[in-house]
Amino acid sequence: MAKKLVNLLIAKSILETVFVGTLAVVVYVKLFPPTFHGWGEAVVESRSISGWVVDNADPWRRVEVQLFVDGKLVGTQVAQSSRPDVLAARWSKDEWHGYSFVVSGLSVGMHEARVYALHQQGDRYTLRMLGDPIRFEVDISDNWKRR
Numbered sequence: 001m002a003k004k005l006v007n008l009l010i011a012k013s014i015l016e017t018v019f020v021g022t023l024a025v026v027v028y029v030k031l032f033p034p035t036f037h038g039w040g041e042a043v044v045e046s047r048s049i050s051g052w053v054v055d056n057a058d059p060w061r062r063v064e065v066q067l068f069v070d071g072k073l074v075g076t077q078v079a080q081s082s083r084p085d086v087l088a089a090r091w092s093k094d095e096w097h098g099y100s101f102v103v104s105g106l107s108v109g110m111h112e113a114r115v116y117a118l119h120q121q122g123d124r125y126t127l128r129m130l131g132d133p134i135r136f137e138v139d140i141s142d143n144w145k146r147r
Helices: 002-031 084-088
Strands: 036-043 048-055 064-069 072-078 096-102 109-121 124-129 134-138 144-146
Touching: 036 096, 036 109, 036 134, 036 144, 048 064, 048 109, 072 096
Parallel strands: none
Antiparallel strands: 036 048, 048 096, 064 072, 064 109, 109 124, 109 134, 134 144
């Protein structure tokens, strides 16, 4: 009898673990959809952060993006500039998925930019970082250098 009880408790524990794991994955996918794909870079000539973003779940949709430099919000825009390279690489259904933020007034030294796709699910908003952090340096003459 005791052996049977132990086996039932082990089976119950396994089922609960599977249930909680499944629930966690479902909640994560709902809140942080893994469908955004994008990339950004520091463009030294124009002192801007530029790139592209596509929502793989809806490749025709224009995605709203936010730029943070050194942890501070710099701007928000809809990624709808022409990026024929994104279409040629077959990441999207059309070329209108680019963004570009002109950034000014930065202090001399190293900086880090991060671009996020803004996702709305009901009345909840989440941010999904696109690509890696973008590191660049501003010199005394306000020139940028990628790092």
